[in-house]
Amino acid sequence: MLHFTHGEFHERLRRTKEKMVQEGIEVLVVTDPANMNYLSGYNGWSFYVHQALIVIIDEPQPLWIGREMDANAAKVTSWLFHEHIIPYPDYYVNSNTTHPYDFIGNILKEIGQSKRVIGLEMDNYYFSAKCFQRLQKALPQAVFKDSTNLVNWVRIIKSDTEIEYMKRAGQIAVRAMKVGIEAIDVGVRECDVAAKIFEAQIKGTPEFGGDYPAIVPLMPAGEHTSTPHITWSDETYKPNTTVLIELAGCYQRYHAPLARTVTIGEPEEKVKDLSEVVIEGMESALDVIKPGITCEEVERAWRKSIQKRGYQKESRIGYSVGLNYPPDWGEHTASLRPGDQTVLKPNMTFHMILGIWMDDYGVELSESFRVTETGYELLASAPRKLFVKHAGKKLWPGGMGA
C-alpha cells in the first residue's frame, strides 16, 4: 500500500536527519500527521488520539507509537518493520489519570534515549501543552528543543512523484469547481451545491480516485462574502448574490487548492471592478515567479498592482502547500508576504490566494502552482475570471465531463 518507493522514504529520512544534525537534535518526536506520513507512509484517521513517530539519529528506522487499535493500520500503510510499531493500551485514551505521553516517555527511557536532546513540534495541533508537561515529567534529564516545522521544511521541495500527485489533485480540484459553479443557481440550497462538490472531490476521475481534502469547501455567499472561512447553510441562493468558493482536490493526501468567485445575475460594478483588480494582481504576481525570487518579491508584485487601483490587503497572499491532514492544507513554512525571504526553487509548490474582503462584499481568486526551472506551472487549470451566472447560460468553456 506504499505510494512512494522505499528509496524516496529513505531520502526523506536522510534529509530530516541532516537537519536534526544541523540543529543538534538527537531524537525527534514527530506529531504532525503529515510529517508522520511523509517519513513512514502511515495514513489513517487516528490523529484525534495522541500518537508519534520517533526519529532517532543513530537508528535506521523510526518508531511508530500509537493506540493499540491503530497498530494494524501502521503495519498496513507504513514501510516500518513490525517491531518498530509500538501500541499503547486503550486506557490511555481520554483518561484523567494516564496520558499517552507517559507511555511515550517510558518507551524512550527503556530504549536509552532519556538523556538526549529531543526535538518537539511545539506548535503543532497534535502536540498539546499537556503532552509537553507529561514528557518533561517522564524524562527529567532530557534536553528539549523546539523543532516545529523541521520536517515541514524538508517537505518544501517536492519530488517528481509528489508533483504528479499534486497534478492529479489539480485535476480533481478543477472538476469539483466546475460542478460547484454549474450547480449554483437561484433557489438551490447551499448544502446541495456543497454535496455535489464533495462528491466530485472524493470520486476523482475515472483513472484515479480522490482523497478527503484537509479543509472542507468554503462557500460564503451574500453578506458572508465579507468573511472567507464560513462553510455553507441550507438556505437557498437569492438573485444577485456573490458566492466565493475555495476548495481543493486531494490525491493520496496531496492537495491542489483552487478559489473562484461566482455571481448569480449581473454583478454590481464594485464587484466587477474588484474582480478585475484581483485578476490583474494575480497575473502580476505570477509573472515574477521563477527560481531565485523571494516570497516577499512575489507579494510585492501583487501589492504594487492593486495599489495602482487604490486597493490594499493586509493578509499574506499564499503559502507552501502539499501533503496534509485536517485542519489545514498549508505547510506552515514559506508564506508569500512581506519579510519572507524564502528563495523560490524548482518544485516548490504554493497556493496563491488573493482574497479581498470588504465590509459587505468580497472577491477571491487563487491558483496552485509549482516553481519550474524558468517560471511556474499551474497545478489546477481553470478559467481565470469572475463567473457570472445567467439562467440557462453555459458558463464553462469546452466539453470537459464531470
Added chain:
Amino acid sequence: MLHFTHGEFHERLRRTKEKMVQEGIEVLVVTDPANMNYLSGYNGWSFYVHQALIVIIDEPQPLWIGREMDANAAKVTSWLFHEHIIPYPDYYVNSNTTHPYDFIGNILKEIGQSKRVIGLEMDNYYFSAKCFQRLQKALPQAVFKDSTNLVNWVRIIKSDTEIEYMKRAGQIAVRAMKVGIEAIDVGVRECDVAAKIFEAQIKGTPEFGGDYPAIVPLMPAGEHTSTPHITWSDETYKPNTTVLIELAGCYQRYHAPLARTVTIGEPEEKVKDLSEVVIEGMESALDVIKPGITCEEVERAWRKSIQKRGYQKESRIGYSVGLNYPPDWGEHTASLRPGDQTVLKPNMTFHMILGIWMDDYGVELSESFRVTETGYELLASAPRKLFVKHAGKKLWPGGMGA
C-alpha cells in the same frame, strides 16, 4: 444566524461560570472550537490558526480573539457584541517571530487580567505546547490551572434543541449509511462509494441540510477490516469481501454516528459468528441503560455477553457525543469502560461502538442514543444486522428514499 436562543447561550455560560467558581478559575481561555461554538455560537473553519474565547468570571460576555480575516465571521455567527470581538493582525499567522498568544497575553494584561487564576485547555488540539509557553511569558504573574474538558463536561447533558439537532443528524446518518451499503458491490471503486456517502451527508434531507462531520467516513475493507481508522482507496471491491462503515450525520455541528458491517457475498462462518456476538452484546448493553446506571456498568453488560461466547475486547465501547469539529466527534468526557463511574442522566448522548478487530478480519456495529427518563432512545435507527449483499438483491427494508 444563531441556532439557539440567547437564553440558551446565557444558561451555558452560567453553568460554565459555576464550574469555574468550583475550581477557582477566574479567567477561562477556551480553545476547543466546539466549546467556543457552544458558548458563543462562533462557527467557521478558522481553527487551523490560533484563536480563543475568553470567559471572565465577572464579565457578562466572553471575548473572541482571532485572526483579522475571521472577525467578520465572529460578528455574523456569534451573539457577542462587536466590541467583544478582537482581531489580531495577519503577521501573527505561521510566523517565526510573533505568536498569537503574545497578542492574547497582551490583551489580558491590558484589561487587567494578568494576575488572575487562568484556566487553560491544556490537552486540547488547538492549545499547543507553544501557546502555553508564550502565554506564560506574557503573563508571568498569572496562576495557570488545567481546565481541560471543563466546558466539555458542561456540554454532557443536552437541551431539547440539541437533542432535536442530533435526531436530525441521525436521520442524515441513516440516509448516508443506506446509500453506502447500496453502492458497495463487486467492481465498484471504494472512492465512488465514499463519494456517495459524502454527498448524502452534506445534502441531508429535503427539510434540512447536512453539515460536515468531524470525521470522514471510515471504510476499511478486506484485510483492512483488522483496523478501524483507514478511510478508502480507489481500488474496486472484490467478491467475498467484508467492509466496515463508520460514519456520522451532522446537523449544525451536532453528530449522530453510526457503524455497520457489510459483506459482499455470503460471509465466512467466523464473520457471521462474530457479528452475532456483537449484536447480542449491543442488545445486552442497551438493555441496562437508564438514569442512575454508571458508564462502567454498561460496558460490563457487554463484556459479560461476549465473554459467554469466548470473545474479549480491550478498548472502550463508547463515549459521549454531540457538538464537534475535526478531528473528533467524541466529547472527551464520559467513556463506556471499566473505571468510568459517570452516572447516566436524561439527555446524555452516547455513541456506543462495538468493534472487534481480529488479526485479519473484523466486525463493527454502533448505535447513537440519548438516555431517557426510563431507558434510552436511538438517535439513528438503521436495521441492526450484518448486511449481506448478493447481486440484484435489495438489502434495506421499506421504501425510504435517499
